[in-house]
Amino acid sequence: MTSRTKKTERVVKRMIHTLFAMGLLVSLQAQTADTTVYVAVEEMPRFPGCEMLDTTAAVKAQCASQALLSFMYSNIRYPQQAQQEGIEGTVVLSFVVEPDSTISNLSVRKDIGGGCGVEAMRVASQMNNIGVRWSPGKKGGKSVRTQFNLPIRFKIEEPLPYNLVNGDTIYIQFDEALAFSGGPDSLSNYLNRRLRYPASVQDTCIVGQLEVDVLVHPNKTVRILNITDYNDLGFDFWYEAVAATTSTYGKWKPAVYEGRQVPASFTLNMAFTPDTESCQSTVDRYNKAMALANEGAQLFNDEKQEEGLAKMSEAVTMFPDDANLLILRGQAYLDMNRMEEACMDLSKARDITLLDWYDNLLPFICRPQEDTGANK
Template sequence: MGALRAQEIAPPEDTTIYRVVEAMPRFPGCENLDTTEAVKAKCAEANLLAFFYENIVYPLEARQNGNEGTVVLSFVVEKDGYISQPKIIKDIGGGCGEEALRVARGMNEALKNAGLKWTPGRKDGRPVRVAYTLPLRFKLEEPPDFVLIGRDTVYVVLDDTLGYQGGWETLRQDLDANLKFPKGYSPDSCFIGNMDLKALIYPDGFVKVVDVSDYFNLGPDFQFEAIRAVTSTAGKWLPAHRNGRPVTASIDLGVTFLPEGESCAQRRTDYETAQRLALEGSTLINEEKQEEGIAKLTQAIELFPQNAQYRYLRGQAYVNLRELEKACEDFRVVRQV
């Protein structure tokens, strides 16, 4: 009999998931550096954290509840340079763990699109599967004391808020007394509607209007008169303070043009009815009663079809109900106004 040749038998594939190996896996981006393995490992760790922090969106629920802390993920770095089995080891609630997991699940696709992959871990010179644990810090940023509006530094965190000489009722009386119908517009013309104005109040009492919301689309002549009424209050303000010094702060003020002529009585009634319906509708929407709120706002819109405020509120309710076509129609009217 001829001699039997020993068959070459391939060693069985190693499917073990290791926790520690001679060469741990590394996230891409550092392999071409002319440096030590230890420096490459540090670089890869920094790149991995950057990948997560650039893609994580702090969950709204976590922001509202103040959830902060460390989420811990684990996953397996496979021999082919991609990851598998991502899961949450430690969570802090508020959707933070789920958000970190979402980013982990999208990692392979992101790397493939960039033409990158992990450098797999190695044991005895061969690539092996390695478990990887990653802590991720979730921390809410402290809100700034101020914002920039144009060239103005406007403080939003205040020790003492704005005041008005004589109190807020005096402010309302002053605004009503200063508000006039534009020249050429008789009160009998029945122009009616309200505006909201954002004003900056400087430490010396100077007033500057930086935004006007003309909900009834009354036009520039009425907007000018509204601005004039607000700026006429200059010198009567008590400044806001931050860290012991007076600072510029903002305030939202509303004015209403109401015609007094007898011929406009029905117009005034319609306005008061529409405002009441809009308030009731907004309250219902805030109570998660979207359809009932929409019904109230629709009645208000029937009285004033081009009112941007009513349309915006109803559009938001339609968004909540996922009726996006109806929402877009309302928002189109808002943009036109």
């Protein structure tokens, strides 16, 4: 063996020893990294916005607490279910502030029902997405994983009797509600006479539903606020729905609030089924699916969840692109905390209808579910 070869061999051996030592060091560092989630540390995490203050840590903590609550309360929307049921109280969230200033392991430690816990979670879960970076907890001068508990108070305020929607004042409280002349049966019969299945698609056997939200003014004029297409029926069906809706002009009894007539809205449900003999089997199958869905919903409400879910799933299998069915089953999955299935159904329904009902909730429903356990 030449001296050059021996020298090269010694260099290679030293490199191997160095690389081995470096790898061992990295391995040891990884093994000794502090992954403990601390409940109490010398310096607790702080919401951003107050770190530039030239003051004590206690004053910064008080400022950060106010900024955090301001962020939460300015983004929280009181759930409609909680308002209707008069639910008030305090939701407590728990999460971990990581050394990199993000939050993880978000969970509800205490809930009061009515969707309040989910709503608080929705707002808190947006922190990482919008770039909120906490000042992490400190132990021995080092940033560590720290558990943070956040109480959020839900208190119902006296609501206004109306909503403002795209510049329109729409009353939601009445002494006398908006009503069609002759009552609900008269409205149903009227729409059945007026609503026509589009001739251009008569042989397609398409079935489905539209919802038309109308605004009726005190002078009895009718204006369409929105059309929700649960089956992606398309323009021909929308045209017929608009024609039937606008023909109700002058046939309404306006809503009354505090002795005066006020503008109010009404939702018209319009079902389209072809009447040709060749499409009768499709219509029968559609009616069966709707009956299964209604039966499933009743079973679910009677606390027979699995039986009810099976009926809903049978209906969805028959009409997999019916957003009404997807929303019904998706809400059932959500109530059962089966987030992955709820995400699939509600996301698909969102794509079909373009409804924004679940937009604020979908990022939470569809996010990978984290392990919410914490080391003490």
